[in-house]
Amino acid sequence: MFGLAWRYRARCVQVVLLQLVLLTLALSGLSLTGLGIDYIGWVIGQRDGAQPVPFPHAKFGVQLPQTWEPLQVLLLIAGFILGFAILRAAFNFLYTVSINRLVQQRLVVDLRGEVYDKLQKLSFRFFDANTTGSIITRVTGDVQAVRMFVDQVMIQSVIMVVSLTLYAVYMASLHPGLTIACLATTPVLAIMSTAFSRYIQPRYAQSRELVEKMVQHFAESIQGVQVTKAFGREQEDREAFVRKNREVLDQQQGIFWRVSLFSPAVGFLTRINMIVLLGYGGWLVIQGELPLGTGLVVFAGLLDQFSGQVNQVATLVNSVQQSLVGARRVFEILDAPIEVSDAPGVVARPRLTGEVRFDRVSFSYDGAGPVLTDIDLTVKPGQCVAILGATGAGKSSFMSLIPRFYDPTGGRVLIDGIDARELRLDDLRRGIGIVFQESFLFSNTVAANIAFGHPDATQEQIEKAARIAAAHEFILKLPQGYDTVLGESGNTLSGGQRQRLAIARAVLLEPAILLLDDPTAAIDSETEHEIFEALENAIEGRTTFIVAHRLSTLRRADFIIVMENGRIVQRGTHAELMQVPGPYLSVADLQLVDRGEASALRREKEGNA
Incomplete structure (x- = not known):
């Protein structure tokens, strides 16, 4: 699947770069929010006669006129935050359009065409071994699993790794010790995710098999509707379909409950980080070792973003297993050997004589x-x-x-x-x-x-x-x-x-x-x-x-x-x-006898008439 995604590397890089721009704009907005809070604190301190402290925005290398009123400064900061928000909305639109063009308009369409083209080249032996329902499910539903891998696994994994790295580096630049304390649960989360991934994969494989059996039953029911009605088996056929449909539902509900239990566990671990931040980070602010706005508030925002990305691990693990199970079935077609094909050095003979x-x-x-x-x-x-x-x-x-x-x-x-x-x-x-x-x-x-x-x-x-x-x-x-x-x-x-x-x-x-x-x-x-x-x-x-x-x-x-x-x-x-004497004579005798009996019967009817 990585090889398949490599074909669309330019678009994948475009999507990742757009996400990096969105990430940068989000961090910029968060930093400006912290700056605004620090500026408000600075204004209050000046009003209460506190000792003069450096103008908070000076750390960004910006010098504003001393004659500006506090409201003007706050409006300027708010304007920048609004500007970043508008830019982020625009780039978010470009990101959505780009990812849709990549996975829906290009990858899915191209892959379906490739699978269909491969089916045209496979010998009858492949179709003898695979049911119609199985092939239809692979060309339709399972191709979407490959889309899920590129979109929700590969690209999102890259974005997650880059985002977590930037968040961690930014937090470490604010206070290394607080960063280590708040992220101490991350290794535990990695171990849980790996174990859950291995646990859930067989269940997704079984779910695909049940869906395939349901589709096959549906296809056969449509094709054999005359036989079903001729023998009055409509009720039994409905019951069989309901049973297979229920098996799919029960299996998918089992997966849903397991994923639903895993997600809160991940969320609980990330909330522990926030408790550590309030305790240890609050103490650092009180001691004057960490500013409130560009320190604790920005750190809290970074940690919340970090936790949000970590919370996506449950979704990512779920998507990985779904995409692997479905994509394996697609690649069984793409990797199937072409048993009947043109050999090297074939003879061109547009017109046969017929020997x-x-x-x-x-x-x-x-x-x-x-x-x-x-x-x-x-x-x-x-x-x-x-x-x-x-x-x-x-x-x-x-x-x-x-x-x-x-x-x-x-x-x-x-x-x-x-x-x-x-x-x-x-x-x-x-x-x-x-x-x-x-x-x-x-x-x-x-x-x-x-x-x-x-x-x-x-x-x-x-x-x-x-x-x-x-x-x-x-x-x-x-x-x-x-x-x-x-x-x-x-x-x-x-x-x-x-x-x-x-x-x-x-x-x-x-x-x-x-x-x-x-x-x-x-x-x-x-x-x-x-x-x-x-x-x-x-x-x-x-x-x-x-x-x-x-x-x-x-x-x-x-x-x-x-x-x-x-x-x-x-x-x-x-x-x-x-x-x-032999089989041919036996068949011929039977047909001749049948014809003779038919002729005798016909002559008898004519005589009675």
Whole structure:
């Protein structure tokens, strides 16, 4: 965090210098107040016939005309005090503006942008390991913890150290012995603060975890509101949120009570200093060893300011622990390794031809059990490969290695004969069109969603892609056609409509490689037929990988691979695999039986009619 603050060192120095000016003006005003009190005492002494003593302001090197009336002198002193007060108000305004520009307009905005930029570079593995609620909390609330460190910890610590030093030096210049006596409790305070800091930190860490769980529950409740209402679980969901919210409250109240007990203890120690001042300092005034105004009164003001700064130790300790716990979570993102990135000497290849080869590829998530094992496969440009397998067979993991969402833990994935890790990541991914199993649409217009990967696409290109995906007709029926703004995640559309927009989005890129992760799962048979009739033109000349389970889709492929437990257990055309006992034939038989039963039932109904 000090390294982060160093980037803004000029503004930090500006803030500290402004605070030093404010400190100087405050001390000047305090000194003039003491001078005024001493002058009043001097006037009274002269009136009562006391022995002449030096004019009190002479110690400042100022000689006023002897003809001045006491009221004139007091008005002059008061004028200077007022002038310093006005200057202090002006510099206080500059200080507030400067600190706001530093921590709110610069640091927080820049840090959020940096965290977001880092999130864009992290692989899917990071998002697999961290919940959405956790990431949102870090980008929003925890970034404020770093702001707190720079503002309320680092800058305030510098200001506190400088202020305490100046106060102590000034007090020592007035009377060293009184200074030592009044500040004797300071070491005790330092020991208490260190012990309390270590004691409170784990509780702040637990508080952050509870807040994160509450945010995660809230996010899941919003995303799963249909399921909650469908099963009539609104009451249980409310109770769960109230319980998590109460856990956060109880934890934070526990922290509050501990901090509330620590602050009075600090205040009590500083009040002891004032008792010492009244006793010892008052005796020094009576003995004539210390003047009343520029001595005891100024010393009392300095000690009060010193105690006020010391009282901030409790707040500072509290801020330190809050900022450390939150900032650690932010830096977990900033320091996370970028597992998938451009290697040195990457090959620029703006246009791919589409040859894909898996060379003894193995893959696992975080060193867990293997997801893919010894995958060997060569796909020529323009070939269409269908992938069949049960849930958990490794189909999606297989597909995710081609655009380098993950890198294989063993073997190589070669694109156009080049290891995918040696290609520029942007070139690789812009040459691949992807339709995921669950289509995600942004809260934007239909046209903007289709053109997401190609923002400069013309309206003609967008409509052409929509026609290929059999989406043009239903888009024209929307209220504003292609300019219709979709709801969050496209929830105003049906599953089939969302999937067709996702296909249009992929086709618009005119990619050399198409990855279709079961794109017809949410589409009825009639729409499926329309889509694949339209996709035949798009697939032609492009290497296509399609995860599918319907025979109507599998038949269209040039060849099929069947996966089980992360391995390819069968490969061949539909006709070839229908002749070989195995998983493919079993799946095909089940679908053919279902179709036969459906046909028989239909014929029976027609006969009864």
